[in-house]
Amino acid sequence: MEFSRAASDPARAAFVRPPAPPPQERPLSAFATLRLLRRNPIETWTRAHFEQPILIGRTILGPIAVVSDPAAIRRVLVDNAANYRKDALQKRLLGESLCDGLLEVEGEAWRAQRRALAPLFTPRAVAAFAGVMAEAAAALVARWRRLPEGRRFDVQPEIAGATLDILGRTLFSDGLGRDASAFTRPLTDFFRSVGTFDPFDLLDLPDWAPRLGRRRSGKALVFFEEAVDALIARRRRLVARNPAGAPRDLLGLLLLARDPETGQGLTPAEVRANIATFIGAGHETTANAVIWSLYLLSLAPDWRRRLAAEADAALSGPADSCAARLVETRAVIEEAMRLYPPVASMSREAVEFDTLAGRRVRRGTLVVVSQWVLHRHRLLWDEPDLFDPRRFLPGAREKIDRFAYLPLGAGPRVCVGGAFALQEAAILLAHIVRDFALETPRGHAPKPVQRVTLRPDGGLPMILRRR
Numbered sequence: 115m116e117f118s119r120a121a122s123d124p125a126r127a128a129f130v131r132p133p134a135p136p137p138q139e140r141p142l143s144a145f146a147t148l149r150l151l152r153r154n155p156i157e158t159w160t161r162a163h164f165e166q167p168i169l170i171g172r173t174i175l176g177p178i179a180v181v182s183d184p185a186a187i188r189r190v191l192v193d194n195a196a197n198y199r200k201d202a203l204q205k206r207l208l209g210e211s212l213c214d215g216l217l218e219v220e221g222e223a224w225r226a227q228r229r230a231l232a233p234l235f236t237p238r239a240v241a242a243f244a245g246v247m248a249e250a251a252a253a254l255v256a257r258w259r260r261l262p263e264g265r266r267f268d269v270q271p272e273i274a275g276a277t278l279d280i281l282g283r284t285l286f287s288d289g290l291g292r293d294a295s296a297f298t299r300p301l302t303d304f305f306r307s308v309g310t311f312d313p314f315d316l317l318d319l320p321d322w323a324p325r326l327g328r329r330r331s332g333k334a335l336v337f338f339e340e341a342v343d344a345l346i347a348r349r350r351r352l353v354a355r356n357p358a359g360a361p362r363d364l365l366g367l368l369l370l371a372r373d374p375e376t377g378q379g380l381t382p383a384e385v386r387a388n389i390a391t392f393i394g395a396g397h398e399t400t401a402n403a404v405i406w407s408l409y410l411l412s413l414a415p416d417w418r419r420r421l422a423a424e425a426d427a428a429l430s431g432p433a434d435s436c437a438a439r440l441v442e443t444r445a446v447i448e449e450a451m452r453l454y455p456p457v458a459s460m461s462r463e464a465v466e467f468d469t470l471a472g473r474r475v476r477r478g479t480l481v482v483v484s485q486w487v488l489h490r491h492r493l494l495w496d497e498p499d500l501f502d503p504r505r506f507l508p509g510a511r512e513k514i515d516r517f518a519y520l521p522l523g524a525g526p527r528v529c530v531g532g533a534f535a536l537q538e539a540a541i542l543l544a545h546i547v548r549d550f551a552l553e554t555p556r557g558h559a560p561k562p563v564q565r566v567t568l569r570p571d572g573g574l575p576m577i578l579r580r581r
């Protein structure tokens with residue numbers, strides 16, 4: 115793990131270089147790759163990946179192209195997107211509960227769902243959730259205020275709890291209908307198992323071959339599906355009784371959603387899968403953006419003070435426009451997502467052969483865009499390993515190539531909840547820094563580990579200090 119305050123560029127001498135596993139000096143053996151993929155996929159990247167625009171090779175996964183050239187990424191995700199479908203490995207990782215949801219469906223079914231769901235996440239719809247997000251953030255801060263000064267605690271489950279709380283409030287504004295902790299525990303168990311690389315997945319064994327983690331999560335999945343079905347049934351009864359009084363939360367919008375071209379609504383299975391998708395895709399990702407921001411701020415007290423001053427001013431105005439006032443807060447979150455991208459890689463399978471960055475890519479090749487690599491690429495960033503939120507302040511932000519920075523993906527399959535996530539992260543972070551100056555315990559350097567999302571291994575201990 116590399117961690118130091120030193121910087122080669124004197125202008126950035128005061129900036130921190132937060133921990134990151136050093137790249138491998140040369141490619142690993144098949145066995146070592148398999149072992150590391152299960153333990154921590156970001157540790158498999160070699161120095162060449164961070165220095166070359168494209169690397170094509172053969173691995174135990176078959177032919178693989180790791181693409182970090184922005185123009186080539188644009189070709190994969192936008193210009194020739196029809197040639198790149200979501201690959202089987204990714205689908206196996208996410209599991210069957212999400213298979214009817216927007217993240218996993220393909221072709222016409224995806225187009226119809228995307229058209230139907232886009233109105234849930236327009237800037238106006240997202241701004242309308244700002245008040246609820248602020249309430250959840252205030253509840254978190256109020257709980258922390260009751261803790262003694264100097265208390266060491268793990269912020270990871272605290273923030274993950276807050277983002278789950280926000281999803282609960284924005285999905286089901288009339289409550290979960292049962293003890294929330296009875297709901298969230300099996301949910302957390304289930305999502306913990308989703309996204310762990312299983313050797314059977316990597317070896318491409320058929321779907322009926324048992325997966326250890328998957329079996330453990332089976333009970334939690336049944337509970338989750340039953341609980342969501344009960345919430346949907348309760349809402350349908352409410353709407354039947356009093357259509358005008360139905361809450362305008364995400365569930366209400368999902369039930370009303372229609373494909374504008376065909377007038378078709380979602381099937382019950384699609385509604386359920388999209389609830390699971392929003393929770394699965396939107397809960398830990400957003401939490402990790404906030405968690406890494408808090409960690410980085412603890413290393414850069416000057417930025418923490420700037421954000422606290424910004425929060426003092428911005429949070430006093432109307433809630434629905436406060437995210438627009440949190441300019442420096444957003445720059446810190448964006449820099450945190452550059453250094454620690456919550457989604458650390460995306461992959462596609464080439465349907466037909468193509469040429470990327472001047473190299474021939476064969477049909478069937480697994481094309482990987484790794485945000486972990488891309489966001490620290492030597493050809494694309496100045497001092498890539500340093501924490502410098504100025505990169506994302508207005509004036510500098512516009513100069514970043516659209517395809518060099520992809521925390522939310524790009525093209526037709528760009529994250530549908532991106533604006534929701536950025537607003538939520540900004541509101542949570544602003545509420546926290548307005549009241550607290552969290553510190554990292556002396557000598558502690560969190561290790562980033564990729565499990566679908568990129569999180570600090572074993573949580574993130576911090577010390578509570580009131581501002």
Ligand code: HEM
Nearest residue numbers: 216217392395396399400456457460522523527529531535
């Ligand atoms: C900081 C938080 C988030 C990050 C970093 C993130 C990242 C991403 C990325 C990289 C993709 C594209 C994947 C690909 O092309 O293979 C994606 C897609 C998606 N995200 Fe997010 N996401 C976040 C929050 C959310 C939230 C809050 C929601 C919903 C409430 C959400 C729902 C989705 C869905 C449904 C898709 C699939 C879109 C499609 O295929 O049409 N995400 N996300």
